[in-house]
Amino acid sequence: xxxxxxxxxxxxxxxxxxxxxxxxxxxxxxxxxxxxxxxxxxxxxxxxxxxxxxxxxxxxxxxxxxxxxxxxxxxxxxxxxxxxxxxxxxxxxxxxxxxxxxxxxxxxxxxxxxxxxxxxxxxxxxxxxxxxxxxxxxxxxxxxxxxxxxxxxxxxxxxxxxxxxxxxxxxxxxxxxxxxxxxxxxxxxxxxxxx
Numbered sequence: 001x002x003x004x005x006x007x008x009x010x011x012x013x014x015x016x017x018x019x020x021x022x023x024x025x026x027x028x029x030x031x032x033x034x035x036x037x038x039x040x041x042x043x044x045x046x047x048x049x050x051x052x053x054x055x056x057x058x059x060x061x062x063x064x065x066x067x068x069x070x071x072x073x074x075x076x077x078x079x080x081x082x083x084x085x086x087x088x089x090x091x092x093x094x095x096x097x098x099x100x101x102x103x104x105x106x107x108x109x110x111x112x113x114x115x116x117x118x119x120x121x122x123x124x125x126x127x128x129x130x131x132x133x134x135x136x137x138x139x140x141x142x143x144x145x146x147x148x149x150x151x152x153x154x155x156x157x158x159x160x161x162x163x164x165x166x167x168x169x170x171x172x173x174x175x176x177x178x179x180x181x182x183x184x185x186x187x188x189x190x191x192x193x194x195x
Contacts, residue, residue, distance in 0.1 A: 003039075009047045009057070011037045016058045021099040025106035030054070052118040055107065059120055062104050063127050075139045079147060079195045082139030083158060086132065087186045090162050091179060094169060101166050129155045140195075148194040157192075161185045 003011070015037035019028055030051060034044045048054040073082045094101050111121035132155035140147055147154060165182035 005047060008037075008039060008043060012039060012044055012047055012054065013057045013061050016054055017061055017103070020058065020103035020107065021097075025055075025103060025110045028055070052114070052120070055111070055118070056120050056123075059107055059111070059124055062100075062107070063124070063131070065100075073135050073139065075135070076142050077139070078143040079136055079140040079145050079193070080190050082136060083154075083190060084186065086135065087158070087162070087183065091165075091182060094166050098166075098170050098173065102170055105163065105167065125156065125159065128159050131155075132158060145195055148192065154189070154193055157189055158186070161189060 012033060015033050016028065019032060019036055023032075028051070030044055031041055033054065034041045037044075044054075048057065073085045075082060108121070108124055111118055111124065115121040129152045133152040136147070136154055137151040139145075140151070149157070161182070165178065165185065168181075169178040
């Protein structure tokens with residue numbers, strides 16, 4: 001049975017994400033992705049021109065997944081509540097599936113290492129900045145609040161806090177205090193923003 005191209009692309013992206021979680025980004029080989037997706041290698045080459053394009057699609061997949069934490073944000077309860085809600089969602093995913101977050105971190109470092117041939121590295125953080133910046137701006141506007149930080153900068157700082165806390169958590173998940181330190185930094189960021 002022939003699988004429609006759009007559906008096959010989604011299968012290949014999902015297979016790439018799964019392999020990244022299981023084996024790491026550096027281990028990604030197109031042949032393995034095709035096998036994981038149950039697709040011929042020729043089909044992968046039909047759907048994606050090269051590995052860079054496939055990795056770009058995987059990054060967009062994760063961005064959509066992480067953006068899901070901003071879809072049910074209480075936008076009428078103020079900037080603090082909105083940012084804390086997103087922070088809870090991100091931390092919940094980290095505890096539930098650290099392999100997801102580790103693969104995302106590896107994808108960023110892979111893209112940075114390959115920046116000369118792939119534009120992916122320059123896209124990842126601006127995409128988070130735009131998505132979360134809109135959420136934070138809307139929450140502040142709906143509550144008639146002001147922020148000492150521009151909303152894109154606030155989003156970028158939030159991601160910096162999360163990335164650092166996530167790396168520390170992943171190196172020793174059993175250690176105490178990870179979540180407390182993360183939310184202490186979130187609170188400090190919100191205080192800097194004046195909310």
